[in-house]
Amino acid sequence: MALSGIQIYKLLPQTNCKECGFPTCLAFAMKLAAKQVELASCPYVTEASKAQLAESAAPPIRLVTLKANGFEVKAGNEVVLYRHEKTFYNKPGVFAKVRDDRPVDEIKEEVTQAEAFVANYVGINLTMDGYAVESVSGKPAQFADAIEAVRAASKKPLILISQNPDVIAAGLRAVDGESPLVYGADSSNWEAMADLVKQHKAALAVIGESLEGLADLTEKIKGKGVEDLVIYPAGRGLSAGLTMNTQIRRLAIKKNFRSLGYPTLAFATTLAGAAQSITKYAGFIVLDRFAPELAYPVLVLRQNVYTDPQKPIQVQPGLYEINAPKAEDPVLVTTNFSITYFSVANEVEGSGLPAWLLVTDAEGMSVLTAWAAGKFDSERIAKAVKTFNVADKVSRRRLVLPGHVAVLSGELEGELPDWEIRVGPREAVDIPKFMKQVL
Numbered sequence: 261m262a263l264s265g266i267q268i269y270k271l272l273p274q275t276n277c278k279e280c281g282f283p284t285c286l287a288f289a290m291k292l293a294a295k296q297v298e299l300a301s302c303p304y305v306t307e308a309s310k311a312q313l314a315e316s317a318a319p320p321i322r323l324v325t326l327k328a329n330g331f332e333v334k335a336g337n338e339v340v341l342y343r344h345e346k347t348f349y350n351k352p353g354v355f356a357k358v359r360d361d362r363p364v365d366e367i368k369e370e371v372t373q374a375e376a377f378v379a380n381y382v383g384i385n386l387t388m389d390g391y392a393v394e395s396v397s398g399k400p401a402q403f404a405d406a407i408e409a410v411r412a413a414s415k416k417p418l419i420l421i422s423q424n425p426d427v428i429a430a431g432l433r434a435v436d437g438e439s440p441l442v443y444g445a446d447s448s449n450w451e452a453m454a455d456l457v458k459q460h461k462a463a464l465a466v467i468g469e470s471l472e473g474l475a476d477l478t479e480k481i482k483g484k485g486v487e488d489l490v491i492y493p494a495g496r497g498l499s500a501g502l503t504m505n506t507q508i509r510r511l512a513i514k515k516n517f518r519s520l521g522y523p524t525l526a527f528a529t530t531l532a533g534a535a536q537s538i539t540k541y542a543g544f545i546v547l548d549r550f551a552p553e554l555a556y557p558v559l560v561l562r563q564n565v566y567t568d569p570q571k572p573i574q575v576q577p578g579l580y581e582i583n584a585p586k587a588e589d590p591v592l593v594t595t596n597f598s599i600t601y602f603s604v605a606n607e608v609e610g611s612g613l614p615a616w617l618l619v620t621d622a623e624g625m626s627v628l629t630a631w632a633a634g635k636f637d638s639e640r641i642a643k644a645v646k647t648f649n650v651a652d653k654v655s656r657r658r659l660v661l662p663g664h665v666a667v668l669s670g671e672l673e674g675e676l677p678d679w680e681i682r683v684g685p686r687e688a689v690d691i692p693k694f695m696k697q698v699l
């Protein structure tokens with residue numbers, strides 16, 4: 261049973277020291293009751309109180325981690341219904357399905373192709389998270405052979421698909437020491453499946469067609485000592501699936517209904533299905549097959565939905581070389597907001613003109629926003645010039661400021677007296693012309 265804010269408050273130190281970022285212990289307690297902060301933010305909670313608060317501090321959706329050979333795919337730990345309320349923490353794992361009725365060489369080839377797929381999106385490499393091996397043959401040995409064929413091409417986490425405990429037992433033996441997800445347990449096989457996953461430390465997907473049926477089954481399986489569960493709402497079309505997934509999330513987050521407080525699994529045969537699963541609210545998504553044209557939009561959409569709205573996407577501050585610059589080439593300055601970086605870098609690269617691009621740490625903000633927030637000023641730019649030893653790379657010390665912050669040029673001359681400070685255009689699209697005509 262979840263504790264109220266007042267009950268939580270009674271277990272806190274009540275010193276109002278503010279170290280948690282809240283003005284009072286009561287304010288912190290209210291946030292904790294609403295699952296909007298973590299207990300660890302208060303460093304002074306006693307061990308005895310921590311034990312009592314564990315239930316309240318636990319996220320409403322259990323964190324389930326699939327592991328294999330150093331790779332991990334995590335789902336769960338979410339605390340909000342909508343990303344704008346705070347953030348989503350663990351992006352759904354995207355798995356490609358392979359079937360055990362295919363020749364092992366074809367399985368290897370399929371997985372090898374999927375492993376080679378890397379989509380670079382605003383400087384982030386997007387790849388598949390793992391593979392789901394389905395027993396179509398119904399034969400344990402054939403299933404194990406298919407898993408070994410996948411393992412010959414990839415070390416990433418697996419989902420094992422069969423409702424036959426003998427087949428799953430063979431699959432789990434083939435990946436001994438890993439923590440895969442087993443799909444799945446229904447009302448007819450749950451005891452055997454629960455025994456198997458417990459023995460192999462795997463997670464178990466629970467299959468049910470109604471919320472009541474799912475809740476009943478998760479409780480029974482939990483009673484057998486299996487904690488890492490994943491919910492699969494079965495037999496639904498896109499519309500009904502959307503409703504059911506939303507209800508599961510709502511009950512878990514808003515009502516703290518522990519029986520449904522687990523990540524969900526989705527099987528996507530179409531791009532629409534995969535997109536819906538990302539937005540509402542799958543923890544693991546199995547694509548019917550690997551295809552670059554399917555993987556790319558799915559991974560990009562996931563990246564966008566699962567970025568923290570409070571933290572802009574950033575690139576690493578540093579000195580970047582564009583078109584193999586030499587010592588006499590100019591140094592262009594910008595911020596480390598990804599979109600800003602790529603706008604500038606792409607324009608310069610497209611022009612074919614060589615330049616050094618000095619990316620300063622502006623906490624991921626664009627030029628004007630960072631300047632207005634005091635995160636992109638002459639001091640920070642001068643510091644970046646020194647930190648990245650720019651003077652050692654160039655013979656002609658020319659620094660080009662974005663036109664939007666022309667106002668900084670005077671101060672920057674004071675900070676960097678040996679440098680010629682130039683003011684560039686306001687828009688990235690005008691940089692090539694500026695470089696050709698002015699520099």
Ligand code: SF4
Nearest residue numbers: 276277278280285302
């Ligand atoms: S850090 Fe702990 S003791 Fe200090 S105000 Fe926050 S809740 Fe209270």
